[in-house]
Each structure stands twice: as C-alpha cells, then as structure tokens.
Amino acid sequence: MTSIVQRHLFGPGPSNPYPEATEGLARPLLGHLDPAFLTIMDETCDRLRVAWGTDNARTLPLSATGSAGMEAAFVNTVHPGDVVVVAVNGLFGQRMCEVASRCGAEVVPVEHTWGTAIDPERVLAAHPSPKIVAAVHAETSTGVRSDIAALGDAVHASTDALLVVDAVTSIGGIELRADDWGIDVGYAGTQKCLGVAPGLAPFTINDRAFARRVERPQSWYLDLGLLGGYVGEAGAKGGGRTYHHTAPVAMISSLHAGLGRILDEGLENVWARHAAAGQALQDGLETMGLELFAEKGSRLPDLTTVRVPDGVDSAAVRRTLLERYDIEIGGGAGEFAASVWRIGLMGPNARPDAVALLLAALAETLGR
Structure with a gap:
C-alpha cells in the first residue's frame, strides 16, 4: 500500500489547500443538476465575483485548469485575422501568443525583459488598432506584478480593444479589481492563492466582450454561449438551466468552501x-x-x-x-x-x- x-x-x-477546501472535497457527492448542487454553484459564482472584483453575470468556474481558461479567453474572442497585442514579460505571456495564434489571430508580441513589469505605453504603441490587448497580471515564471489598472486605462482611452488578463497567480492573493481596471475577459486557476486543488478555472467576461464574441467558436466544450446557459449567466439571472456537461461537483464544492474561507477572513x-x-x-x-x-x-x-x-x-x-x-x-x-x-x-x-x-x-x- x-x-x-x-x-x-x-x-x-x-499550494497547500485551505482545510475548508479539503473538507469540501469530502462532502457527499451530488448530481450536477441536483437543486442542492445548483445552489452551491450559484453561490460559488457569487463568491467568484467578489474575488474578481466584478459584477459580471458571466463569472463562473470553468471545468478545467487555468490553461483552459486561457484557451477559453481567446477561442471565444479572436476572430480570424484579428490583431492581438500581447505584453510578454515571461513564459505565460509567450503562451498567450501561442494560443491566440492558433485561434487565427495576427499576434503582435511586445517583448519585455524577464523580471520586469510591462510598460503600458510600449504595449499601446505596438499597433494603432488592435482588437485585443492581453497581459499577465502576476507572471508566475518571474515573480513580477504588472500594473493592470494603468494598462486598462491606456487601452480604453485610446482604442476599442478588449483587455484580456491572466490572473492565475493573483486572484485571492493580491489586489484584483476587474471592473475598476477595465478587464473585459479574465481567467485564473484554483491551485494558487485561492487555496484549492488544481482543476477549475475561475473565469469572467463582461457584456461588452460577450457581445463581440465568436458566435460558433472552434471549441464546443469552451463555448461561453453554451456554458452560460448552465452556470454563471443562468444562475445570476435566475433563468432555466440547459445541460452542457457533467460539472466536477466535488471540485466546485471545494472551491465554494475555499472561497467562503477567504471571504470570512x-x-x-x-x-x-x-x-x-x-x-x-x-x-x-x-x-x-x-x-x-x-x-x-x-x-x-x-x-x-x-x-x-x-x-x-x-x-x-x-x-x-x-x-x-x-x-x-x-x-x-x-x-x-x-x-x-x-x-x-x-x-x-x-x-x-x-x-x-x-x-x-x-x-x-x-x-x-
């Protein structure tokens, strides 16, 4: 043995999980359409809104790791030929470029020295009219925090671009205010400062970005138009549920408990x-x-x-x-x-x- x-x-x-998150994993298993579980799901989405600093109806835990959150961000927003400017100051900025290019984007990387924060002025000077500007808030490969508030101000003052932000290593650990900072699409992971096991991708997208989404993205599983009928949008608006996939109910129960621990503190x-x-x-x-x-x-x-x-x-x-x-x-x-x-x-x-x-x-x- x-x-x-x-x-x-x-x-x-x-990271090691919060004890409450571990206890959440051991709770009796519920069906993914059980009304008792849907209440947990809705409360989890509400708690994620607090963690993100947003009122977005479409704030939900995607049933996959943070890397799938990155995929979802780009597969739902990149139309073929769209110019996507990516601030690169580490490995995960590089990965954004790779994912965006696979979605058919014309990627414009703005390289920074590893170990330094991104420069919003350089990012904005890279292209006159990008469709998307993307950046990592807390670059896991280098230990650097970038000023997303300043980048959001710059992006929305001079372009009509969407701002896509990686918050995998920041959510639940450092200041994060999606609405105040102008984040249109954000994705994260559960396994770092949220103190929950890996397996879910906390995700948020605002109405502006959702209205400009790809209507039929190449990924069925990560199609936010379909997912919104089951979690996030459906729960926030009190609407009916449409079956999409079998949610990882134990992981969502764990996230619900871990977020509860954070909000209690x-x-x-x-x-x-x-x-x-x-x-x-x-x-x-x-x-x-x-x-x-x-x-x-x-x-x-x-x-x-x-x-x-x-x-x-x-x-x-x-x-x-x-x-x-x-x-x-x-x-x-x-x-x-x-x-x-x-x-x-x-x-x-x-x-x-x-x-x-x-x-x-x-x-x-x-x-x-």
Whole structure:
C-alpha cells in the first residue's frame, strides 16, 4: 500500500489547500443538476465575483485548469485575422501568443525583459488598432506584478480593444479589481492563492466582450454561449438551466468552501496577509545574502523569485529540501530554469510560521 506523503508546497503552485477546501472535497457527492448542487454553484459564482472584483453575470468556474481558461479567453474572442497585442514579460505571456495564434489571430508580441513589469505605453504603441490587448497580471515564471489598472486605462482611452488578463497567480492573493481596471475577459486557476486543488478555472467576461464574441467558436466544450446557459449567466439571472456537461461537483464544492474561507477572513485582509508573508520572506532571503530576481517595486508577495548563488546546484538544493524537510520549491522557467528558484507563499501558506520554516531549512541546506 502506498504511504501518504505530506509536503509543504512552497513552489509556484499548487499550494497547500485551505482545510475548508479539503473538507469540501469530502462532502457527499451530488448530481450536477441536483437543486442542492445548483445552489452551491450559484453561490460559488457569487463568491467568484467578489474575488474578481466584478459584477459580471458571466463569472463562473470553468471545468478545467487555468490553461483552459486561457484557451477559453481567446477561442471565444479572436476572430480570424484579428490583431492581438500581447505584453510578454515571461513564459505565460509567450503562451498567450501561442494560443491566440492558433485561434487565427495576427499576434503582435511586445517583448519585455524577464523580471520586469510591462510598460503600458510600449504595449499601446505596438499597433494603432488592435482588437485585443492581453497581459499577465502576476507572471508566475518571474515573480513580477504588472500594473493592470494603468494598462486598462491606456487601452480604453485610446482604442476599442478588449483587455484580456491572466490572473492565475493573483486572484485571492493580491489586489484584483476587474471592473475598476477595465478587464473585459479574465481567467485564473484554483491551485494558487485561492487555496484549492488544481482543476477549475475561475473565469469572467463582461457584456461588452460577450457581445463581440465568436458566435460558433472552434471549441464546443469552451463555448461561453453554451456554458452560460448552465452556470454563471443562468444562475445570476435566475433563468432555466440547459445541460452542457457533467460539472466536477466535488471540485466546485471545494472551491465554494475555499472561497467562503477567504471571504470570512475578508478579501483585503487576505491580501494583507500575503503581503506581510512575502515581505518577510524577501527580507529574510536578502539577509541571508541571496539576490532577488524580480525588479524592486514590481515583486509579487505571493511568489518570490531568487537567484541561485554561484557554484550552487539548484536541483540538488531543491532535492534536499524535498527529501529532508518535505519542502517543495520551484526551479526557474525558460533560460532561468537552473539559475532561479521560485518560492510561493500562497493561500494558507502565507503566514509567519511558513516563512520561518522555509528560511531555516534553506539556510541549513546552503550552510548559511
């Protein structure tokens, strides 16, 4: 019989779940059209609106991971030949370009140095009349937060473009205000600051973007026009349900419970808790003599990137942390795979004892 292994998940995701989210997974299973489950679904959508900072009727948990949220964002909004400007400052900006191009877009990437925030002026100067501007709020590959509020202001002041935003590593951990910032389409994941297992993609689209959607997108499963008849739109408007697919009822129950935990604490209190934990970790790493990777002023509190010291085997350190302390941290991405560590303090891990444990274990492993 396989033994149960419990890890401290301090990498870029997944994070350890909130206990309430774990309890939600173990609740008695309901049918996906059971009125009791539909009440849970509707409440989950309501709670997601709070987490997103939106009143959008079409705010729902897509039955797939965050990457499917990205697919849904583009497959429903990109018409063949549309110009899509993508701010690229890491791996997930690059992935946006790939997905948009597969949907038939003319992609205009605006490259930024990895470790730096996006520059709204450069993004807007890339094309005079894009149909879509896309950006990552919290770039998981580099630990950088970009100013989506400033980008939204710039996009809507000078173009008629839709603003598509990746909030996978920001939702539930740092300030996120979709309506105030002009986000037309947003997608996220459950496995990071929301403190829920991977498997769902919290998604939101406003009326403006929905009116301009692709009427018959190439993906039947991710067609928001069909999905809206089952969740999100149907629940918000109190309308009848149309069967689309068998929803992952246990995962939605878990998300419902995890969001309830966050809202009970208070969303802004949760943001503050992540900020305090991230600052304590970054201060401790610098006191240890380590160099942070992301530029100062744009560092994420929930995901810290740190340069691997010269002469240190990145993989060996990660292996020692895992085997000796049951601590997982992540390697870097792309060209920084062996020269950067990614350390996440997300969801229930954003707390002082997690910071102390991680710093002590890393200091001992490095002999510092």
